[in-house]
Amino acid sequence: MVSKTALGIAAGIFGTLFVGYCVYFDQQRRKDPNFKKKLRERRKANKLKCQSRTQSKLPDLRDHEEAQAFFLHEVQLGEELLGQGDIEGGVEHLGNAVAVCGRPNQLLKVLQQTLPPNVFFMLVQRLPQLSQRILEQPTGGSMVEDEVE
Template structure:
């Protein structure tokens, strides 16, 4: 009796395994024959490549005219930076601290505090990343709308001083 139950269980397990493999093969073939499959695959690979080539940085800078948004962003970036540094992710922590320095109203004072609190190699990494974040901040849409555009030269003419006398 036990032998028959064991054989039945093996047969059922074999049938289920075969059905599962058939299911996987059927849907894999259906997916690969989909006309949009290659397009979706290339699009996914392109997005992954762009994320890697941009350094994986997807931080969206706040509108620099909105003081409250800048303050929230600053505090969030400092907190994330500290958490990542504490967990051992020095590059991620430095990235967030660099963002905080970039939007800080008094970056020199913040850098002095960071120099005293961070290990020297981590602080050196922070200093290396500052020029790139400043460049990214200058080219961000939030910054370009915050910077006033130079005024057009006026069409006024200069009069001679002799004419006024």
């Protein structure tokens, strides 16, 4: 059988080779003349993506079809972001969906059963803030009809 000393030496050599491999390819990547340009573009794209995620265009809640489309889009986007590990963004979009939902209590019951407890707790904490933002929107965010007969 192989002794522990031989295994230790082999592991040390393998570790050294792996670190050398990483350093070599990192140097090659940094020597690329377009590296900084690509890095700036990637960071700018990520920044724009984050900004667009947090600034969802709120619908006119008096238009039922527009509100329903917004609701479905926000639920889908929230689920995608949670699946990708972006809990903050996912909670933001699910909160928007709950805020415009016609029956928020039923939706919250479903979300409580499907979401992890910590994510659901974050959603419940953020709901008053999101609901207030939707009610204050200038495009007629209240669900009260303008003309009541």
